[in-house]
Amino acid sequence: MKTTFAKNPFTIFYIVFGYIIVFSVWWAFLLYQKNETAFKERVEINAIYFQSNNPSVTYINSPEYHQLKEKYSRQKTMILLEGTVFIVLLIIGLLVVRRILVKEMQVTELQKNFLLSVSHELKSPLASIKLNLQTLNQRQVEKTISDKLMNNSILDIARLESLIDNILFASKMEATNSFMSKELINISEVTEMLVKKLQVNPKQINISGQIEQNVYLETDPTTFISAINNLLENAIKYSPEKTAITLGLQHTGNAISIKVADQGYGIAEDERERIFDKFYRVGSENTRKSKGTGLGLYIVKRFVDEHQGSINIQHNLPQGSIFTLLIPVEGD
Ligand code: ATP
Ligand code: MG
Secondary structure: OHHHHHHOOOHHHHHHHHHHHHHHHHHHHHHHHHHHHHHHHHHHHHHHHHHHHOOOOOHHHOHHHHHHHHHHHHHHHHHHHHHHHHHHHHHHHHHHHHHHHHHHHHHHHHHHHHHHHHHHHHHHHHHHHHHHHHHHHHOOOOHHHHHHHHHHHHHHHHHHHHHHHHHHHHHHHHHOOOOOOOEEEEHHHHHHHHHHHHHOOOOOOEEEEEEOOOOEEEEOHHHHHHHHHHHHHHHHHOOOOOOEEEEEEEEEOOEEEEEEEOOOOOOOHHHOOHHHOOOOOOOOOOOOOOOOOOOHHHHHHHHHHHOOOEEEEEEOOOOOEEEEEEEEOOOO
């Protein structure tokens, strides 16, 4: 019994659900039958009484009988109609409760995964930085090795920084409805700087920018940086080594389009809606090879929503994904 409930926590819900429905239908049926019996008995009694007073007329032709029949039919319709409405409302109510429960369970599951991955994400770069520093401190190491240890530590610190930025951003977005302070910035320069920064990556992925010069956008600089950084980091994280990523930035008509194309593992059609949910990551925690908290695309989506823009995901050929952000701006 315990394992049945553990496997499907809704078992008890379905049992109660089924019981309530069967119980309601049964009561409606009993009421219907009671009405029928009451009518028949009433007809029998009234017929005897009526016949003794009016021997020349048959009771079923009398106005009294028609009145009684009309009342009976009204009650029958009422039972059928109200019974059906009640059962339909009951089913809708129970389905709504079920949906809320499923949503709650999903949020709990996602938060559990989030805590697991955050603790892991914090712990492993710290452990690696500690080890690198201890090695540098304890032994005399060659210049090439010490450079390598230091570079690794810098990458680890960058990872920690972007994780903490994402968490801070996500909580800021939760706390306020409109989190962006707007200022006019040259997003071409900012984007170029981000491409350059991520050029040095452990997977040796080549990132090239096709960036139109001097595109300006009135936006919150830190949110913009975080959104583009998350798109590029994802493109690196979910791609094999030595592949290529292109970032395109263009101002056409009354929209700015930002396109990040990778040659990575791609995203299944049925995952494309959910990957923008807070804490959501594809696959189960055990099978995921890469690390992450599921906050990156949530930040990207919130940034785009704040500009009333849109995000589109397409397959890249022969493999990978293309993320296209469209940010509406006033035409020239
Ligand atoms: P975080 O960005 O918070 O460190 P994350 O990368 O797992 O963690 P998101 O950036 O929100 O979280 O991405 C959600 C999921 O979408 C990822 O777990 C990954 O499975 C999928 N995904 C995102 N970008 C890509 C991509 N370019 N290619 C393939 N899958 C992707
Ligand atoms: Mg990410």
